[in-house]
Amino acid sequence: MTERAADRLTDLLELRRTSLFDIDSEHRLLVGNDDTGSTQLYEVSPDGQWRQLTHLGEPCSGRYLPGERVVVLSADTGGTERAQLSLLRLDTTGSEQRLPTPEPLVHDPAFIHDLLEVQPGRVIYSTNRRNGVDFDVIARDVATGEERVLWDGGGWFNGARVSPDGRWVVLSRMTTLPASSQLLLVDSQDGTSAAITDDEVPGEWANPRWLPDSSALLASSDAEGVQAHRDAEGVQADRDAEGVQAAEGAGVADNGTGFVSLRRFDVAHRTWSMVAGTEGSDVYGWPSPDGNRIAVVSSSDGADSLEVRSPDATVGHPIALPHAGVLTFRTNLIWSPDSSELGMTFSSPVQPPEAYSWRGGESVNRRTTGNPAEATADLIEPRSFRAPAPDGEQIPTFAIIPPNAxxxxxxxxxxxxxxxxxxxxxxxxxxxxxxxxxxxxxxVRGSAGYGRRWLSLDDVEKRLDSVADLVALREWLPAIGVDQSRIALYGGSYGGYMVLAGLTFYPDLWAAGVDIVGMSSLVTFLQNTSAYRRVYREREYGRLKEDYDVLQAASPLPIIDRITAPLFVIHGANDPRVPLSEAEQVAAAVRSSGAECELLVYADEGHGLAKRVNQLDAYPQALEFLARHLS
Incomplete structure (x- = not known):
């Protein structure tokens, strides 16, 4: 069975995966596709013709530069996450069979340059080149190279949107509260800035999108209460009537559920209001460039639904997706410039990611070439359950139960x-x-998608409560036919930490564990992670100075000699998030205590395995390891 299973895993790993990055004015798609073994850029014409644009050997992404046959390319080297920006000129004066040569746009391999936004003739990006930690937001003129600093007040940014009239830039900055961010508004005329949400109120502010007349923007959030009345440190407010002002006492309506709702910020009045929210769902919105429609995605229990609604979002037209799955880049649904086409990436447990679009009608249509139907015909859909925990909580859980279990x-x-x-x-x-x-x-508790309360149940001193959920799940599993003596733990990143925590804090319950780029000690992880990440990881796990004892108590490494189950560890040598030392120290400690531990390290990978050649090497070995210890 192991050989057949490994062959089947290889087949699934080799299936094509396609993700949509952009749509231009001629309805050409810019997509990422991994046919070459890592995600490269391709252009797909409206008649379905493909043109390869990159062959870098490293995964990459990109955006069209509006109004030009130019792509802004973003790529790092070896999984370091130090993204560099280049231009790909797609003019047709030469042969389209020849790959365009990348022209450096923003390059300094020692630092990160994250592409945030593209506009006619310019790009907006964030970079930590000033001190290696804080990210500044820069607008760069593509033709002249002239740069203008939009923000240098510190922080880490995960988004920027420029208003259609070019005056306003809304920035999404992570705050020091767990799972929280803040929106800042920059006036590009005079350079003044102000907070329009409160960085002392917990809540994520995601997917800011401008209405076409620049009078307001939409954003999705799970924050509650009054927002936008407190100035962030270093933020200039109290401008004259033409400047940006933080709204004193501006209220944010929310649906009171702790789920993410869609909200509207009125620039003239500096006030927030609720647009759409549903009990049990997270709601996101994308207004069309012409302002006549809003694409609304509602996410509930791991699946997405799509509607195209009226401008006020009150009247909706449901759009059928292929089956139960997710719009993979749910913060990156893309309207074509003429508003006639809505593009998206869809995937599910029985279908790899693929680009689709909607141009009217009852359902989305496939825009890119799919995999053969027979390649996934035998895959099994997961079922949804709620597993009881001893404290009365219900743990949302999916299970794939094969007929031959x-x-x-x-x-x-x-x-x-x-x-x-x-x-x-x-x-x-x-x-x-x-x-x-x-x-x-x-x-487990601490997961997103089930309301703000559930998301917060593992913060800092509650960390081990999420590990205890693994035990509750084990107690429940016989209800779906599982033998408690034959359960293995498998996880990546924080999931890898959970594997190690499960094997150490509850060592007699598990048959084996697979840890992929996981943290073996929350203390050494925070000490050694990249400096620009540390403050934002401390907000979730605890701060080294104030919470050292809590971090140490929740770390597997000090009690690693309790591990008796066999362990399999996978790590990338260039991981900037969880350093390789986390894997090396746990492997050495487990082996010294006499337990079995295999360690695979990939020299050209970072936080996870992005290249198919490494996936095809590591994952079948992990499968064989599990088969050996679960038989």
Whole structure:
């Protein structure tokens, strides 16, 4: 069975995965595709013709430069996450069979340059080149190279949007509160800035999008209460009537559920109001460039639904997706410039990511070439459950239960931790289920998608409560036919930490563990992670100075000699998030205590395995390891 399962896993890993990055004015798609072994850029014409644009050997992404046949390319080297920006000129004066040569736009390999936004003739990016820690936001003129600093007040940014009239720039900056961010508004006329949400109120502010007349913007948030009345440190407010002012006492309506709702910020009045929100769902919105429609995505229990609504979002037209799955880049649905086409990336547990679009009608249409139907015809859809915990909580859980289930189970724990297991493509989970294992995919406390309260139940001193959820899940698993003596833990990043924590704090309960780029000590992880990440990781796990004892108490490494179950560890040598030293120290400690531990290190990878050649080497070995210890 192991050889057949490994062959099937290889087949699934080799399936094509395509993600949409952009749409131009001629309805050409800019997509990422991994046919070459890592995600490269391709252009897909309206008649379905493909043109390869890059062959870098490293994963990359990009955006069209509006109004020009130019792509802004973003790529790092070896998984370091130090992104560099280049231009690809797509003029047709030469042969389209020849790959365009990247022209450096923003290059300094020692630092990160994250592409945030593209506009006619200019790009907006964030960079930590000033001190290696704080990110400044820069607008760069592509033709002249002239740069203008939009923000240098510190922080880490995950988004920027320029208003259609060019005056305003809204920036999304992470704050020091767990799973929280803040929106800043920059006046590009005079350079003044102000906070329009409060950085002392917990809550994420995601996906800011301008209305076409620049009078307001939409954003999604799970924050509650009064917002936008407190100035952030270093933020200039109290401008004259023409400047940006933080609104004194401006209220944010919310739906009171702790779920993400869609909200509207009125620039003239500096006030927030609620647009759309549903109990049990996270709601996001994308207004069309002409202002006549809003695409609304509602995410509930790991699956997405799509509607196209009226401008006020009150009247909706449901759009059918292929089946239960997710719009993979849910913060990057893309309207064509003429508003006639809505592009997206869709994936599910039985389908790899693929680009789709909607141009009217009842359902989305495939825009890119799919994999053969027979390649995924035997895959099994997960079922949704709620597993009881001793304290009365219910743990949202998916399970793939094969018809030939033999009692063994693999529990796959997601990373983050402010993330979630959703109904998306997971070739390892699919292959394990085809091999007869019950695959359990839990959203332990601390996971996103189930309300702000659930998201916050693992913060700092509550960390081990999420580890205890693994035990509760084990107690419940016989209800779906699992033998408690044959359960393995599997996870990446924070999920890797959960594997190690499960094996150390509850050592007698598990048959084996697979740790991929996981943290073995929260103390050494925070000490050694990249400096620009440390403050934002401390907000979730605890601060080294104030919470050292809490961090140490929740770390597997000090009690690693408790591990008796066999352990398999995978790590990238260039990981900027969880340093390789986390894997090396746990492997050495486990081996010294006499337990079995295999360690695979990939010299050209970072935080996870992005290259197919490494996936094809590591994951079949992990599968064989699990088969050996769960038989």
């Amino acid at each position: 033999a009692g063994s189970a693999v529990m796959i724990i997601h990373g983050g931790p402010e993330s979630a297991t959703v109904r998306s493509w997971n070739p390892m989970a699919a292959a394990l289920a085809l091999a007869g294992y019950t695959v359990v995919l839990p959203n």
